[in-house]
Structures are given as C-alpha cells and as structure tokens.
Amino acid sequence: MRANEPLVMALPKGRILSEVMPLVRRAGIEPEAAFDDPSSRALQFATNISNLKIIRVRSFDVATFIANGAAHFGVAGNDVLMEFDYAELYAPVDLKIGRCRLSVAARPDLIKQDDPSRWSHIRIATKYPNVTRHHFAARGVQAECIKLHGAMELAPSLGLCRRIVDLVSTGQTLKENGLVEVEKIADITSRLVVNRTALKTRSEELGRWVDRFREVADAA
Amino acid sequence: MDDLASKSLLPNGLRDGLPPDAAHEADIHNLVLATFAARGYERVEPPLVEFEESLLNGAGEALALSTFRLMDPVSQRMMGVRADMTPQIARIATTRLRKAPRPLRLSYGGPVLRVRGNPLQPDREFRQAGVELIGAEASAADCEVILLAFEALKASGVTQLSVDLTLPTLVPGVCAEMSLDAAKVRKIRVALDRKDAAALAAIGGQAAGMLGRLLDAAGPVEKAMPALASATLPPGPAAERARLIAVTEVLQREAPDLVITVDPVENRGFEYHSGLSFTFFARGVRGELGCGGRYLAGHAGEPSTGFSLFLHNLLRAVEFPPPAKRLLLPPGTGEAAGAALRAQGWVTVAALAENAEMAAEARRLLCSHFLVGGSPVAVASEGEN
Numbered sequence: 055m056r057a058n059e060p061l062v063m064a065l066p067k068g069r070i071l072s073e074v075m076p077l078v079r080r081a082g083i084e085p086e087a088a089f090d091d092p093s094s095r096a097l098q099f100a101t102n103i104s105n106l107k108i109i110r111v112r113s114f115d116v117a118t119f120i121a122n123g124a125a126h127f128g129v130a131g132n133d134v135l136m137e138f139d140y141a142e143l144y145a146p147v148d149l150k151i152g153r154c155r156l157s158v159a160a161r162p163d164l165i166k167q168d169d170p171s172r173w174s175h176i177r178i179a180t181k182y183p184n185v186t187r188h189h190f191a192a193r194g195v196q197a198e199c200i201k202l203h204g205a206m207e208l209a210p211s212l213g214l215c216r217r218i219v220d221l222v223s224t225g226q227t228l229k230e231n232g233l234v235e236v237e238k239i240a241d242i243t244s245r246l247v248v249n250r251t252a253l254k255t256r257s258e259e260l261g262r263w264v265d266r267f268r269e270v271a272d273a274a
Numbered sequence: 275m276d277d278l279a280s281k282s283l284l285p286n287g288l289r290d291g292l293p294p295d296a297a298h299e300a301d302i303h304n305l306v307l308a309t310f311a312a313r314g315y316e317r318v319e320p321p322l323v324e325f326e327e328s329l330l331n332g333a334g335e336a337l338a339l340s341t342f343r344l345m346d347p348v349s350q351r352m353m354g355v356r357a358d359m360t361p362q363i364a365r366i367a368t369t370r371l372r373k374a375p376r377p378l379r380l381s382y383g384g385p386v387l388r389v390r391g392n393p394l395q396p397d398r399e400f401r402q403a404g405v406e407l408i409g410a411e412a413s414a415a416d417c418e419v420i421l422l423a424f425e426a427l428k429a430s431g432v433t434q435l436s437v438d439l440t441l442p443t444l445v446p447g448v449c450a451e452m453s454l455d456a457a458k459v460r461k462i463r464v465a466l467d468r469k470d471a472a473a474l475a476a477i478g479g480q481a482a483g484m485l486g487r488l489l490d491a492a493g494p495v496e497k498a499m500p501a502l503a504s505a506t507l508p509p510g511p512a513a514e515r516a517r518l519i520a521v522t523e524v525l526q527r528e529a530p531d532l533v534i535t536v537d538p539v540e541n542r543g544f545e546y547h548s549g550l551s552f553t554f555f556a557r558g559v560r561g562e563l564g565c566g567g568r569y570l571a572g573h574a575g576e577p578s579t580g581f582s583l584f585l586h587n588l589l590r591a592v593e594f595p596p597p598a599k600r601l602l603l604p605p606g607t608g609e610a611a612g613a614a615l616r617a618q619g620w621v622t623v624a625a626l627a628e629n630a631e632m633a634a635e636a637r638r639l640l641c642s643h644f645l646v647g648g649s650p651v652a653v654a655s656e657g658e659n
Binding site for chain 1: 392393394434436438467468469470471472473475476489490493494497533535537542543553555556557558559560561562
C-alpha cells in the first residue's frame with residue numbers, strides 16, 4: 055500500500071447490505087451501477103468520490119480486510135468485532151442498523167433436567183467459537199465449540215450438540231427448528247469500523263468520513 | 275525431499291533472515307544506533323536471558339504473559355528470555371549505573387522473544403533498537419526522545435511519518451476520581467480498547483460520558499487538543515495533559531513535516547507506562563514502527579522516558595537499497611589489487627577456480643561485473659538483478 059492510493063471501504067454482503075446502503079448514500083457515496091446489478095460478478099466498485107472505492111465481502115472478512123489494512127474502513131457488526139478482537143480495529147460509530155442479539159439457544163426437551171451449576175464442559179455449535187468460549191469461561195465452564203458456517207439450527211435436532219450460539223433477530227428460525235433462546239450474550243448492531251493505522255496516518259480524510267457517518271447515523 | 279522440507283520448517287513466528295534482507299536489516303539497525311549515539315546515548319548490552327524475578331520486576335511485570343521461561347540447570351532458578359529490552363535497561367540504570375549522573379542516556383539494540391505474536395503480527399522474535407532517558411522529569415525530555423525517534427526513522431528512509439500521542443494514565447485517573455467499581459472500570463477499558471463508542475455509551479454514567487467525548491476527540495492534534503483541554507481532569511492526569519500540550523507545541527515547531535494525532539484514551543501496549551506515551555506510524559505501512567513513553571524506573575521510581583523501534587516493521591516502511599555492485603575477481607588476483615577495488619566501493623567475489631567463461635560465471639554467482647584486464651566490465655543485462 056502506498057501513499058495516495060484511494061481509500062477502500064469494505065461492505066458486508068447479504069442481509070445487512072440493504073440496511074447499510076441507505077446510510078452510505080446519505081453520507082454522499084454513490085457506487086457505480088454494477089454494484090446494484092445482481093448479475094455482476096465484480097467485487098470492487100468505483101464510486102462518485104474519485105478517491106474512494108467499495109469492496110463487497112462476507113461480513114467476517116470485512117473485519118479481516120480492515121484489520122490488515124487492505125481496506126481502510128467499512129461496516130461490520132459487533133458480533134464480528136467481538137469474535138476477532140483485533141487491536142487494529144476501531145469502531146467509532148454505532149450505525150444502529152442490523153439490530154439483533156447473539157444468544158444461546160437449545161432444544162427445550164434436551165435440557166429440561168440439566169443443571170447449569172454442575173457443568174464443567176459443554177458442546178456448542180457456533181460461528182463464534184471465541185465469543186462462546188469466553189462467555190462460558192467467565193462462569194467457569196469449558197465450552198467445546200463445533201465451528202459451523204451456517205445452518206446452526208440443524209445441529210441440535212440432528213444430535214450434533216444440545217446448544218448453539220447464533221444471531222437471533224425475530225426468533226422465527228429458532229422456533230421453526232424447535233429451539234428456544236435461553237440466554238442473551240450481547241446486543242448486536244452494525245458499526246462503522248476503521249483501521250487503526252489508517253486513522254492515525256490519514257486522520258484528516260478518514261476523520262471526515264467518520265464524522266459524516268456519525269451525523270447520518272444520529273439523524274436516522 | 276520430505277526430510278528436507280521437515281528440516282526447513284521453523285516454529286511459528288520465527289524465520290531465517292536471508293540475503294539481501296538480513297544485511298539490509300543490519301544496516302538499518304546500525305544506522306539508527308548511530309543516530310542515537312550522536313545525541314549522547316551510550317550503548318548498553320544486557321543479556322538475552324535473566325532471572326525471572328529481576329526480568330519481570332517493576333516495568334517488566336506487564337510482560338509476564340509474553341515471556342518464555344526456562345530453568346537454569348546450574349542455579350536451579352527460573353529464568354526468562356527478554357520480551358522487551360526496556361525493563362532491562364531500567365534495571366541497569368537503577369542498579370549498576372545508579373551512581374552515573376542524571377539524566378542518564380542509554381541506547382540498546384537486539385532481538386527479543388515473545389510467547390505469542392498476534393493474528394496480524396505473527397512474529398515472535400524481532401529486533402528492537404531504542405533509547406532510554408533515565409531521571410528526567412521535564413517535558414524537554416519527552417520532546418528530545420520523540421524528535422530523536424523521528425530523526426532515526428527519517429534517517430532510515432521512512433517517509434510520511436505520523437506520531438500518535440496518548441496519556442495512558444488518563445482513563446485510570448478519571449475512573450479512580452469517580453470511584454468506580456472494578457467491574458465497571460473493566461467494561462470501560464474493553465469498550466475503549468475497541469474504540470467502541472456504542473458500548474461505552476451503554477455503560478452510562480458521568481465517567482463514560484466524559485470518556486466518550488474524549489474518545490470522539492481522538493484525531494488530528496488541531497481537533498483533539500481543544501476537546502482535551504476543556505475536559506475536567508483529576509490532578510495526576512491534568513499534569514500529564516499540561517505536559518502533552520507543552521510537547522505538542524514543541525513538536526509542531528520543530529518537526530513541521532511530522533503528522534501529529536492525539537488519542538487521549540489509547541491504552542493497548544502501554545501497560546507499564548506512567549505518563550505521556552507515543553506510537554510512530556507510516557502511511558500505508560501495517561503495524562507500529564516504534565513506541566515509547568514515560569515510566570518509573572527501579573524501586574526509587576525515577577521518572578524516565580524512552581522508546582523502541584521495531585525493526586521488522588520498520589523494514590516494511592523503507593525502500594530497498596539498490597543491489598551492491600558485485601565484482602567477480604579471476605583466480606590469482608593479488609590482495610593489493612582486490613583491496614584497491616574494494617576501496618573504490620566494489621564488493622569483490624573471488625572465483626576460486628579458472629573458468630573459460632568468466633561472464634557466465636559472474637552471472638551465475640549474481641555478480642554485476644567481472645574483471646577484464648584489470649578493469650570491471652558489466653555483465654550482459656539478462657544476468658543483472
């Protein structure tokens with residue numbers, strides 16, 4: 055990465071993107087047409103700002119790109135930030151979108167006679183092994199995590215484990231799979247995330263974007 | 275082949291330095307140490323391994339989790355491999371050099387070893403080079419070391435430098451003043467470490483509100499200073515703020531090409547620091563080039579400051595020098611003739627056996643030139659590196 059190269063903004067694919075784009079547009083950033091074209095396979099997009107381009111990646115990869123300085127700022131949920139806990143990531147603005155919870159869920163019939171105070175070890179299927187381990191370690195329980203990348207809700211019904219840790223928004227998916235939410239680990243919203251070195255060395259231009267997004271998020 | 279591959283595997287975070295990188299790193303190391311020496315910082319050379327109890331004493335305590343331990347079979351005592359050289363220099367200054375006049379200026383350079391890297395910087399062994407200025411309370415001392423770090427980095431060829439100034443005692447000071455309980459302080463600390471404004475706001479209370487304003491203030495010095503100056507601080511942090519203001523004024527005057535940012539609530543990496551601290555970055559270069567700041571040395575708590583540069587990161591921030599001009603000498607070239615060529619700046623490589631094709635031989639040995647009738651001739655371009 056050299057000096058006057060354009061700023062790179064990383065946005066998450068999928069569910070959150072439709073909530074993120076109105077904020078991005080209100081902040082004055084308009085990506086090229088290919089961005090909204092579902093048939094386009096492009097991964098990088100120019101914007102109306104000559105010095106700014108957008109990349110679209112998986113939400114976990116947003117954090118990795120920004121932490122490594124490959125993108126300078128972007129949008130990621132605090133679930134991702136909690137999972138990685140990169141020292142190089144700053145999350146200065148709560149965008150107040152993508153609201154949900156990171157929760158423990160279980161099949162009620164399987165945990166009916168369970169006494170959590172006697173646990174020394176439990177098995178949990180999750181996309182968030184670090185958060186899960188920390189959460190249970192804080193109460194003296196060792197959590198053996200089975201890392202899955204999706205369809206967590208299947209795990210208990212097929213006997214992979216009794217519990218899962220996953221994002222819950224309405225609880226509908228849990229219900230359809232015969233699961234109940236038993237405990238909330240954290241409230242989740244999307245944050246504007248900035249690379250630490252970029253914020254220190256290009257503080258004027260990045261600072262302007264941080265301020266712009268803060269205004270837009272507060273006005274929403 | 276399997277055997278060869280398994281022999282070449284090194285433990286995580288460790289690596290071999292190869293040509294030309296190894297020589298380049300050594301050159302930069304010597305260059306920064308010469309910069310330190312020219313300002314009166316005298317070299318000290320602590321051992322690689324020390325008794326754990328002295329290594330992890332005082333300023334070293336924060337490094338306990340990063341330190342490799344081994345048992346000394348001779349004394350049957352536990353030893354530690356240094357994870358940072360600063361505590362060693364502080365130990366030397368306050369023990370063997372306790373009678374040396376203050377302020378004491380010491381410099382050092384060498385490898386350190388850590389139990390683990392982090393996901394972004396997996397290196398477990400790297401080279402530090404730095405200075406410590408022991409027994410100096412005045413803000414002139416802070417200015418001196420920051421400007422010296424700036425000079426050394428510029429001399430190494432790093433451009434577009436910026437320094438981030440911070441006050442590691444500010445957050446603990448504010449929390450103590452408002453007598454918050456430990457659990458709340460820990461939550462605030464985590465939120466601030468992640469620069470997570472939302473999490474901080476969720477904690478609530480007067481301290482979180484005020485720290486939230488300081489968090490928002492982090493940025494270019496012109497923006498951060500007014501917010502910091504208007505904050506109501508307890509006496510300890512307020513004194514450090516006065517130091518920060520004084521130092522900033524000098525830096526702006528003396529180093530106009532240095533970008534200054536202020537981050538009043540930064541804490542990571544400053545576990546043993548007791549006052550004004552700083553980190554150097556270069557635009558577009560991942561990781562810190564160096565950091566340092568105020569700490570208390572020894573049992574008497576002598577006010578001190580200093581910094582370490584991290585050579586592995588620094589190397590990523592500088593252009594590679596052009597390859598040296600290597601000259602292949604035919605067998606039988608006299609010592610005096612070789613010495614004369616070296617005096618002209620050539621790196622000479624002696625051919626150990628006669629070879630009919632000297633040009634091809636020079637290319638094979640990565641030489642840029644070979645000797646014909648006593649004068650250097652360039653190797654044809656396809657062989658040049």
